[in-house]
Amino acid sequence: MPEGDSVYRATATLHRALAGQTLLRSDFRVPSLATVDLSGYAVAEVVPRGKHLLMRLQPPLTPDPDFSQPPLTLHSHLLMEGRWDLYRPGERFRRPANTVRVLLAFADLTAVGFDIAQVKLVPTAEEADLVGHLGPDLLGANWDAVQAAANFRDHPHRGIGEALLDQRLMAGVGNIYRSEILFLTRLHPLTAVGDIVQLEKVIEMAHRLLVVNKDRGRRVTTGLARTREPYWVYGRTGKPCLRCGAKVEVLRIAAQDSELQRDCFFCPHCQSAAN
Numbered sequence: 001m002p003e004g005d006s007v008y009r010a011t012a013t014l015h016r017a018l019a020g021q022t023l024l025r026s027d028f029r030v031p032s033l034a035t036v037d038l039s040g041y042a043v044a045e046v047v048p049r050g051k052h053l054l055m056r057l058q059p060p061l062t063p064d065p066d067f068s069q070p071p072l073t074l075h076s077h078l079l080m081e082g083r084w085d086l087y088r089p090g091e092r093f094r095r096p097a098n099t100v101r102v103l104l105a106f107a108d109l110t111a112v113g114f115d116i117a118q119v120k121l122v123p124t125a126e127e128a129d130l131v132g133h134l135g136p137d138l139l140g141a142n143w144d145a146v147q148a149a150a151n152f153r154d155h156p157h158r159g160i161g162e163a164l165l166d167q168r169l170m171a172g173v174g175n176i177y178r179s180e181i182l183f184l185t186r187l188h189p190l191t192a193v194g195d196i197v198q199l200e201k202v203i204e205m206a207h208r209l210l211v212v213n214k215d216r217g218r219r220v221t222t223g224l225a226r227t228r229e230p231y232w233v234y235g236r237t238g239k240p241c242l243r244c245g246a247k248v249e250v251l252r253i254a255a256q257d258s259e260l261q262r263d264c265f266f267c268p269h270c271q272s273a274a275n
């Protein structure tokens with residue numbers, strides 16, 4: 001699952017390359033949008049909202065009586081495998097052509113969305129219907145730590161390891177950061193939210209990790225960009241904890257409203273109890 005910071009970077013790259021550019025051709029390879037033609041629309045901006053990527057599109061600036069369409073938002077959620085790439089004319093795709101879901105052609109660049117699980121197109125005025133359910137965005141301009149804490153406190157019986165991935169409470173944390181945030185705040189993943197006195201510290205840690213990594217090419221939570229160990233516990237099952245030497249363990253935790261179980265890594269010694 002892409003974390004909020006990787007969506008932020010993907011979004012920033014698309015925004016820099018495409019803002020102000022006019023679409024010459026669009027090709028949607030998803031059934032619900034197969035007949036859509038966005039040619040003539042211009043990219044106003046590309047913005048992240050949690051792990052969602054929003055490309056806002058404007059009708060041509062020159063008023064054309066035959067072109068009275070509303071501003072549109074192309075929404076994509078990258079989920080596990082999705083990504084957007086940019087190509088110069090004639091450049092070979094770096095991913096299999098049969099995984100293309102969206103192709104947007106501009107004068108000297110083509111944006112290609114591969115393996116994107118969710119692609120939707122809505123009038124920009126109705127954008128909130130798609131992302132309005134999201135909690136405060138860790139990398140958003142209106143980040144609200146107090147609201148995020150209040151959202152978590154509304155769910156005192158849920159485990160913090162599960163709740164951190166609930167984008168309705170706070171948007172942007174994926175599986176890697178979940179493990180790292182819990183390690184850095186010394187919380188066992190099954191600790192009930194209501195038992196965490198220093199909930200604000202957990203939220204502050206999430207915010208700090210995403211902010212320091214948002215413009216970096218390589219995600220690091222250990223603070224040493226050159227280290228061979230970018231993560232404290234993530235993906236390190238059976239290896240010694242970098243702090244205490246105990247063996248890192250993994251728990252499979254299901255999300256509240258889904259069957260999907262995801263690995264949460266932790267050190268049983270450093271993260272033994274609620275605090």
Ligand SMILES: [Zn+2]
Pocket residue numbers: 241242243244245246267268269270271
């Ligand atoms: Zn440890």
